[in-house]
Amino acid sequence: MIRVLLADDHRLVRTGFRVILGLEDDIEVVGEAEDGAQALAAVAAHAPDVVLMDVEMPVMDGLEATRRIVAGQGGPSVLILTTFDRDDYLFAALEAGASGFLLKNSSPESLVEAVRVIARGDALLAPEITRRVISAFARPGATRAEPAARLGELTPREHEVLVELAGGATNAEIAASLHLGETTVKTHVSRVLTKLGARDRTQAVVMAYELGVVRPGG
Template identity: 75%
Template sequence: MMIRVLIADDHRMVRTGFRVILEIEDDIEVVGEAADGTEAVRLARQLRPDVILMDVEMPGMDGLEATRQVTADADGPSVLILTTFDRDDYLFAALQAGASGFLLKNGTPEALTEAVRVLAGGEALLAPAITRRVIETFANPALRQAGTTTRLGELTPREHEVLVLMASGATNAEIAGSLQLGETTVKTHVSRVLMKIGARDRTQAVVIAYELGVVKPGSS
């Protein structure tokens, strides 16, 4: 069976390079290209690829949010994050978003094609150096908490207010009323909070907020 691949990257030369590498292989077919996250989500649902090569930093919707959306779909594709930036925040946010693999763009063509085959087979894959960092972080609660605390520090004052209200059990409508914002604006703030702290959903965001003392039991 042919492995169907969608390439999502905002640089045309990068997409072309990946296409050339993949289409040399007899068992891999590139079925489409996307220049941003919104187009990646649309084409994923239209073309039904087995694997998406997803860049992180793209205009409009970034690769992390696109990954979250396509992996939330029933029978969604596996996502292989490919980025130039060797950053832990990208790594953990990508895994939280549902990515099955994470590679740097300076890897070899052989590593790329092997990763595509691994993900198409339903498995997960990380570059060896990245795997070590994941193991070290999740094996050490202090490091894990420090990493999350760092992400909390990226929240704007308004996003921090939204997180506190979320943790108190407020709905989007209630948050909007409390902060005198529109519900659409609140939804945007909630999405950014989830992305920045690496939470899969509101429930996990609330757990993180309590674990790190953003709010305390009984404070609501």
């Protein structure tokens, strides 16, 4: 079962999410929180696999709560859910360590799939989001010497995996593309992140674009 925590200051929204997720045999809502501080306490109490996190909440907002949750060892993955399609929220969420970003007007099917994607360790990195992330992070004059040196430490296969990651591929899609087992892909992804010094898949993708491993639209 995928254990999910709902963090949103609107009870009606939480109820809607609970109903949608409750229809799935492999998902269980284990707790709710109406602000970021309650979310931190609920994570400690319920040990969820995934937290659905609103951004604008009282006491502590969802971005700060995400930073604190992700900073803990072995904690849950965070999926940001917001009404506002704003770049500053998107970039702040990714910088905070969120594994995905979804709008509340998304379909129920998209929400369910997002929870499953996040739970298996993948990230929600749609092509249009990738372009916005690259635009924000590819700053002129950024220091690239150390990341470039780390890039040279990748094996040819790890380089291929990084290219697939940059295209937004999930572990399953990488496995199919490179004719590998998913367990092997997970090992390669882990090694890529370690060698690049990347916090997560999103940061690895940003580095891939900054270093010219792949290019937008290419």
